[in-house]
Amino acid sequence: MRCAYCKSERTVKNGKSNQGKQRYKCKECDRIFVENPQRRHYPKELKEIAIRLFTDGVEIAVIARSLKVLYETVRSWIRNAGEKAIKKIEARKNILSKKKFNKAGIYENVDLYRKEGK
Numbered sequence: 001m002r003c004a005y006c007k008s009e010r011t012v013k014n015g016k017s018n019q020g021k022q023r024y025k026c027k028e029c030d031r032i033f034v035e036n037p038q039r040r041h042y043p044k045e046l047k048e049i050a051i052r053l054f055t056d057g058v059e060i061a062v063i064a065r066s067l068k069v070l071y072e073t074v075r076s077w078i079r080n081a082g083e084k085a086i087k088k089i090e091a092r093k094n095i096l097s098k099k100k101f102n103k104a105g106i107y108e109n110v111d112l113y114r115k116e117g118k
């Protein structure tokens with residue numbers, strides 16, 4: 001059984017989990033894991049809270065502890081959100097360059113938007 005964390009093959013059986021699943025211990029990184037861990041589904045709101053906290057400067061470890069979610073899980077939410085945001089920005093950039101906006105054009109549009117949006 002490969003370690004779920006470091007992918008080492010140096011793992012040994014380590015009793016059963018509460019759900020009766022085989023538990024393993026990794027001799028490489030000393031962590032304990034179960035066979036085929038079930039992916040838990042967290043509500044979207046929880047992810048959004050985690051991402052908001054992170055952008056407010058809260059450390060991942062603190063977020064994980066207060067939301068009772070694994071550190072790795074929080075980290076992957078933040079990574080995914082970051083990638084999505086970058087894609088959005090890139091897509092926006094592409095649209096802007098396709099329309100051949102010059103800088104002045106962008107500013108004009110911003111002004112228009114401001115007027116319309118009060």
Ligand SMILES: [Zn+2]
Pocket residue numbers: 003004005006007008026027028029030031
């Ligand atoms: Zn390991």
